[in-house]
Amino acid sequence: MSNDNVESPTEDPTDDDMLLETDVTSGLEEGTQGSRTTHERTIVEAKDVNVWYNQDQALRDITMQVPENKVTAMIGPSGCGKSTFLRCINRMNDMIDAARVEGELYLGEKNVYDDDVDPVALRRRVGMVFQKPNPFPKSIYDNVAYGLNIQDIGGDHDAIVEESLKRAALWDEVKDQLDESGLDLSGGQQQRLCIARAIAPDPEVILMDEPASALDPVATSKIEDLIDELAEDYTVIIVTHNMQQAARISDKTAVFLTGGELVEFGDTKKIFENPDNERVEDYITGKFG
């Protein structure tokens, strides 16, 4: 498939000069059931991002704009590159020697692949929640305060920890055992602890890499509720292979298909009800994937 399809069909091709305030809703009035705001600010913008692992191309010419304070879901069959793209945003791909990234990826108005960007500093502004809950073998308190400590964030740590645990809907369950190891919690609690840990330093964007795939249905639904609430204050970008989950929680959906292509990007409702692309329709209706 050619690169023409990569662009999100719902918006105008991006101009060369950066438009921070992009009116992406203009073209979809009839398709959407009213988003939270009419004017959306773009927080993350990818322009022709290509990723290679040695000789294998994992992502092809990804161009998309992620709106601020929304939940953006990335779906697609396994191996389609959705997690790779997520890891481009906070440059976790730098950890893999074989990975090579080309193109531009803006956070705010700074290309994070510019030479003067420090990936460590970038990750301090972008939180991440992983597929498998991975709390540190430390106390619950120290887990949440980890980001505050390493980033030298001052202020009342006790208050920030409490606030973060409340936002992660975990406070009531753990407020009496803050000194106990984070590993003693159940899987679902561990994942919410990881979310609390990610939001404690108050990042701009939270990346979630299939955060519920290792959890049971009850824990999953708790996480989903939580993501919904987080979107009031944060931009959430979530990778999932569960299409129902994407439909339930996201405002925008990006569909990646095999070969690392972004086939369609738009409002979740439109993607699930009336996708432009035939392959997306096949995927959504379960003909493959």
Place this chain on the structure above:
Amino acid sequence: MSTDDLTEDLTRNTANAPPELLTRSFFFLCAVLSIFTTLAIIALLVTEAAKFFSVTAPLMGIEGETASVVEFLTGTEWIIGEGKFGVLALVTSTVMVTLGSAIIALPLGVATAIYLSEYADPQVRSLLKPALEILAGVPTVVYGFFALIYITPALRTVFPSIGTFNLLSASIVVGIMIIPMVASISEDAMSAVPDDLRQAGYGMGATKFEVSTGIVVPAALSGILSSFILALSRAIGETMAVTVAAGAQAKFHNPFNPAAYLDGGSPMTATMVNLLTGDITGGGLAYRSLFAIGLTLFVITFAMNVISELVAQRYREEY
């Protein structure tokens, strides 16, 4: 947060912050120290040994007594008082101890590895493995003492002509000492054999014996081989056990003559120890001969280690 602040945040440099730089450079220095150690060993052995030989000694500014390289490498007598430095008198004893210990350690080590990897249940394994480690953990000087005080008298009941110092008892204790090395490296190699292969064997109706000897051992062969070479290299470099048990009498032996095992000998390592306990200090031909033996020893063991590494790489590539 405004986007300007965000941009400023992103470009803040953490990788070269002082704590990072400091720790990174310290760790780097630690890693590089190993290179310096190797270089120091090589430089020291080569320069000191060069002072020993008449060909190279003038280059190092040494006058007076020197020894000939050819005689060193081909001579069969090692008598310092007469200026006879024939390293073969030492090498043959080393070869004998190595061969003798190999006869004990290689079969026993491989058998142990097969037992641990294929037969032993986890509980037995968790008892046997630490016990084997202790075998390697007992100081070598203790092994030497055991050979001298207990093993030699016991052997005398079988071979009445055996000397107080003899190569047989030295070989036995060195063999016991290196069993754990053969066993643990071979076992690693056998554990690395994929279960699919075993399943395939069982699926064909093979018994456990046939799977172990017909499938696992051949598949792990390069790992086993690499363990052999490493263990032999260890036996060559073994010092205190042979010093105590084999004696200090440098003698040229025919390594393939079993009767020679009843006689004493002075392997390279033992000769070095005995040279130093004989009150020699800086300078002097005897002192410098120490480094010539050391260089010989180092070259042999280094070559064996490299070969073993190359062989081991093959089995890592296979799986």
Place this chain on the structure above:
Amino acid sequence: MATEDRRSYADGFGQVSRTVGIIFRYLLLAATLFGIAVLAILLVYVANDAIQPLTADAGWHLTFFLTLVLPSLATGGYLAWSNVDGLKLGAMTLGLFVVGLLFSGGVAIIFLEVLPPLVWFAYVIAFAVPVAVTVGLQQRSRQIPFVSRFALATLAFYLSLFGFPGIVGSYAELPQLIPSVATLILFAPIVPLDWIQLTLTVGVFAATPVALYASAISDRRTGLIAGAAALATVAASAVVGPAVVGVGPIPSVVLASVAVLPTAAYVCGTAVTREQARIGLVLPVVIVAGALAGEVLVDTLGYAGPQSWVDWQFLTSDHSGTAANAGLYPAIAGSILLMLTVAALSFPIGVGAALYLEEYAPDNRYTRFIDVNISNLAGVPSVVYGLLGLGLFVTRLGQSTGTILVGGATLALLILPIVIISSREAIRSVPSEMRQASYGMGATRWQTMKNVVLPRAFPGILTGTILALGRAIGETAPLIMIGAPNVLYSFPSELSSKVSAMPLQVYSWASYFATNDFYEKAVPAGVVVLVTVLLAMNSIAIVLRNRYQRET
């Protein structure tokens, strides 16, 4: 044809002979046990020669059999049958105490012979002051940049340890203007008694983990109480020890801190957290009570014990020309000092190199070269390291032969590859999710190392280091090469004094004093002590590794 075949199956599938397999299996088992059995037999022989149990009266054996062996076996057997966890707890308690005793012996020797408690006390305080300053600076890390903090901390350490202008000034022959904290304490007109000094230093070091452990399994208050109680125990031991047991105040304090406190903490802790296993504590009680009862009975009945060569006299006297009077004391102390030097040198460097190779180094040719080089160094014979020590430290750097510093540095180089290789394994076993989580939070490499990787890998690193130290203690050849004296009468007291070591002493008894007298008395006794110490170290490492592997 086909029907015939089918009919033959109906009789069963036949039998494949397993005889060969079974013989093979037992052959393998015999081969596995061969080395272990030979070593065990040799150890029994040497123990028999050293301890001579047969020289004791039959009554002595009978008494101890009845009071100690039988009850212990009965209790152990009962526990093994009814409560294996309890048996483990009992055995651990006993093992911990024995290991603690060994350690406290070593530490006590240092305080009695090498390091006067006052010097130790002065330097601990001189060290504690700048550490407190550094921690205080760390709290203000947001206001003061790292470089100034680092400079201030360095200055604090320098002033506290050396004063002003200190050792730098003494090179320039400047007069000392401000004395260091250490000097102030050393020359103070009134100093606390030596056992108080030790209680305040060693006692505090021992009580702190007790307090932390107690607060970890219970709460903060319990932790504080436990810590205070622990410190009080140590202080009390200085009074109780000399009065009741007849041990001097210094060994009493050390014994309480190193052996009694950890064991007591372990017992209390497990008794609280593992109720099921509590019953296992009966085992150590039975053993201790049995030993005491046996001792009293033997005394009153007048049975003579064995004429062991390993006795108090052997452990505490110097070398002598007659085997019966020869002792291992200077060699024991030498081994301890060597071990401390080797640990201080090889641990930071080994862990640092392992961290660099596992976490920092790019995967390129140079890294692989270092890699191969390290595994080759691990295979270089120890006698060659001895030559390196002789040629490098003694001949080139002009150190005198056979000192603790030269010996320690040589042995440290020798075990460095082993420490690096085992530390790398421990670091590699830290799950990569932990690193991902930390990097994902925006941690730098060092922050990730310090907060996540090192704490997690620490038990593994410790295991490898203990095993490597065991190897260093057992080495003789490098010490001979660097010219360590065969016989040492005087005591090593500083880094530049000559050192002997246990294996070296055993070697010289077996070679220079090669008479039957020495072969029968001093050498077996030395071997038994040496092997006991090494077995203890090996078991610590193995127990540590087993617990750690269970956790991960």
